[in-house]
Amino acid sequence: MTKAKGRSAGPERADQAERAARLASLRDSAARRILVLDGAMGTMIQDHGLAEEDYRGARFAEHPSDLKGNNDLLTLTQPAIIRAIHLAYFQAGADIAETNTFNANTISQADYALQDLAYELNLEAARLARSAAEEAATAEKPRFVAGVLGPTSRTASISPDVNDPSFRNVAYDELRAVYRAAARGLIEGGVDLLMVETIFDTLNARAALFAVEEVFEAMGLRLPIMISGTITDLSGRTLSGQTPEAFAISVGHVSAFSIGLNCALGPKELRAHVAELARVAPTLVSAHPNAGLPNAFGGYDETPEAVASHIGEWAEAGLVNIVGGCCGTTPAHIAAIAQAVAGKSPRKVPQSRAALRLSGLEPFRLSA
Numbered sequence: 001m002t003k004a005k006g007r008s009a010g011p012e013r014a015d016q017a018e019r020a021a022r023l024a025s026l027r028d029s030a031a032r033r034i035l036v037l038d039g040a041m042g043t044m045i046q047d048h049g050l051a052e053e054d055y056r057g058a059r060f061a062e063h064p065s066d067l068k069g070n071n072d073l074l075t076l077t078q079p080a081i082i083r084a085i086h087l088a089y090f091q092a093g094a095d096i097a098e099t100n101t102f103n104a105n106t107i108s109q110a111d112y113a114l115q116d117l118a119y120e121l122n123l124e125a126a127r128l129a130r131s132a133a134e135e136a137a138t139a140e141k142p143r144f145v146a147g148v149l150g151p152t153s154r155t156a157s158i159s160p161d162v163n164d165p166s167f168r169n170v171a172y173d174e175l176r177a178v179y180r181a182a183a184r185g186l187i188e189g190g191v192d193l194l195m196v197e198t199i200f201d202t203l204n205a206r207a208a209l210f211a212v213e214e215v216f217e218a219m220g221l222r223l224p225i226m227i228s229g230t231i232t233d234l235s236g237r238t239l240s241g242q243t244p245e246a247f248a249i250s251v252g253h254v255s256a257f258s259i260g261l262n263c264a265l266g267p268k269e270l271r272a273h274v275a276e277l278a279r280v281a282p283t284l285v286s287a288h289p290n291a292g293l294p295n296a297f298g299g300y301d302e303t304p305e306a307v308a309s310h311i312g313e314w315a316e317a318g319l320v321n322i323v324g325g326c327c328g329t330t331p332a333h334i335a336a337i338a339q340a341v342a343g344k345s346p347r348k349v350p351q352s353r354a355a356l357r358l359s360g361l362e363p364f365r366l367s368a
Contacts, residue, residue, distance in 0.1 A: 016221075022192050023224065025142045029095065030257075030284060030322070034315055034341040037096050037146070037288050037324025038089035039334045041082075043300075045071050048081060065113045072104040073114065075125045082125070083132050090136035090143055092331035093338030094324065097133060097143070098195060099125040099186060102150040105178045107170065111153070118178070119185040122147070126189020146195040146226060147186030149179060149208050156203040157240045172207050179211035187215065193224040198263050198326075200230050200239035202250045209254050224257030226322075228286060230264050231273050237361070244276045246359035252282070260286030263326045266293050266302055267310035274319050280363075282352040284321035287314065291328030300328025304336035312340030321346045 029035060048054075055067040057077030067073060075082055086097045103109065104121035126147055133143040154160075154170035161167045183194060194212055199205040205227065216222045229247045232239045238247055248259050259281045261273055267289040274287045289311075292302030307325065314320050323341060325333045355367035 019190075019192070019221075022142065022144065026144050026192060026224065029142065030346065032346075034320060034344060034346045035095045035322045036093055036334060036338045036341065037286070037322060038086070038094040038098055039092075039288075039325035039329035039331065040291075040327050041085060041098070041100050041102070042071055043328055043330060044085045044088070045074065045081070050074075050078070050081075054078060063113070067112055067114075070103070070109075070112050070114070072100060072102065072109070072121050072125070073112070073117075075100050075104075075121055075128060076117075079124075079128055083128050086129050086132035087136060088331045089334055090132060092335040094334050095141070095144060096146050096193075096322070096324075097129045098146050098148045098197075099129045099189075099191065101125045101148045101182065101186065102198070103153075104185075105150065105152055105182050107152040107154055107175075107178055108150070119181050122182045122185025123189040126186045126191045130190040144192040145190065146193050147183070147189070147191035149182055149186075149194060149196045149212075151198050151200055151204055152178065154204075155201040155239070156207065157201045172203065175204060175207035176211045176214070179208040180215055183208075183212050183215045184219070187219060187221070187223065191223070193226060193257060195226040195228060197226070197228040198230050199228065199247075200232060202229075202238065202240055202242055202247055205229075205251060209251060213254075225254060226258045226260070226286060227251050227254070227256050228258075228260045228262045228288070231261060231270065232264050234265075234269060236273060241361040242359065243362060244273045245280050245363040246361060248277060248281055249357045249359035249363050252357060256283045258284035258286045258322055260288070260322065262286075262288040263290060266290050266300075267307055267314075269293065271310065271314065274314060275317075278319040278347055279350075282349065284349065285319065285347055286322035286324075287311070287320055288324035288326045288329075290326045291333060294327075302328070304330070304333040307333050308336035308340040311337050312344075315341045315344040318345070318347050 052068045106115040129145040137143040291300035358364040
């Protein structure tokens with residue numbers, strides 16, 4: 001047994017050294033310039049016009065449930081398509097690729113009777129994105145991979161039954177277990193950082209963050225964490241009712257790499273909320289908006305030039321450190337965004353004054 005451990009120690013140390021070097025490069029890059037995230041995965045997948053048999057592949061040809069629309073499964077059945085999408089975004093100028101794991105958790109995959117695949121989906125998605133990042137990286141422009149932990153299809157704070165406000169269809173500890181499995185798969189697959197994103201319920205996010213810390217402790221490592229909430233409509237609040245500042249305080253116990261906003265709104269509508277975060281966040285600020293608001297057919301019409309114009313102004317105003325695109329954005333959007341922020345200084349993280357910070361739906365601060 002001792003001999004077997006000795007054989008694995010060398011590669012393990014090498015992997016740790018490579019990861020440490022990438023993390024140092026990530027932090028150095030973030031200090032020098034505005035980093036660029038990729039754009040929408042689902043939008044790019046839709047352009048392929050995949051049919052049910054494409055989603056199934058040979059492995060799931062006899063699976064009893066319909067699988068079309070399970071984009072996370074394409075990591076296993078159509079890996080060439082997913083890898084090509086990652087490469088397209090890197091070629092457009094993205095620094096960071098997000099793994100194809102938005103719904104790669106036991107809760108969301110249960111809709112397809114594939115809940116047992118959650119760990120494998122995260123592991124293989126991370127490996128796929130890592131492979132694309134290594135192909136695209138150069139000495140002048142390193143590339144990174146963010147392991148995506150999506151919100152799941154349930155909410156721990158709000159009852160899905162209007163007749164029973166006290167009812168919940170998911171418990172905090174259940175979410176912890178779900179996120180632990182996903183996070184472990186992402187880390188073992190080689191991601192550089194974890195992104196808890198599209199947060200509509202802060203309690204879900206706190207379960208994810210607790211689970212991530214548990215995995216870090218168990219694995220004896222620590223990766224940067226990106227936290228990205230969603231302002232669900234023009235009210236300026238998350239679905240669970242918090243303002244951006246209250247949301248930031250609620251997750252402030254985590255030493256996050258960045259806090260930001262994504263999805264639901266286009267750049268015009270999101271601007272004020274990004275500015276609010278930029279004013280108070282003691283971390284880097286990220287933002288990856290949709291390509292405008294959805295049209296009558298559920299599509300997105302805002303052009304790359306229009307999106308980039310807004311985000312370029314954010315950069316000029318010193319609001320952001322990391323930018324990219326969410327629903328409806330494509331490599332053309334990311335190329336335009338990368339050009340718009342090139343040469344612009346990243347937001348300076350403000351010095352945090354000692355204060356008691358609390359939040360419910362609204363923030364509360366008490367300073368000496």
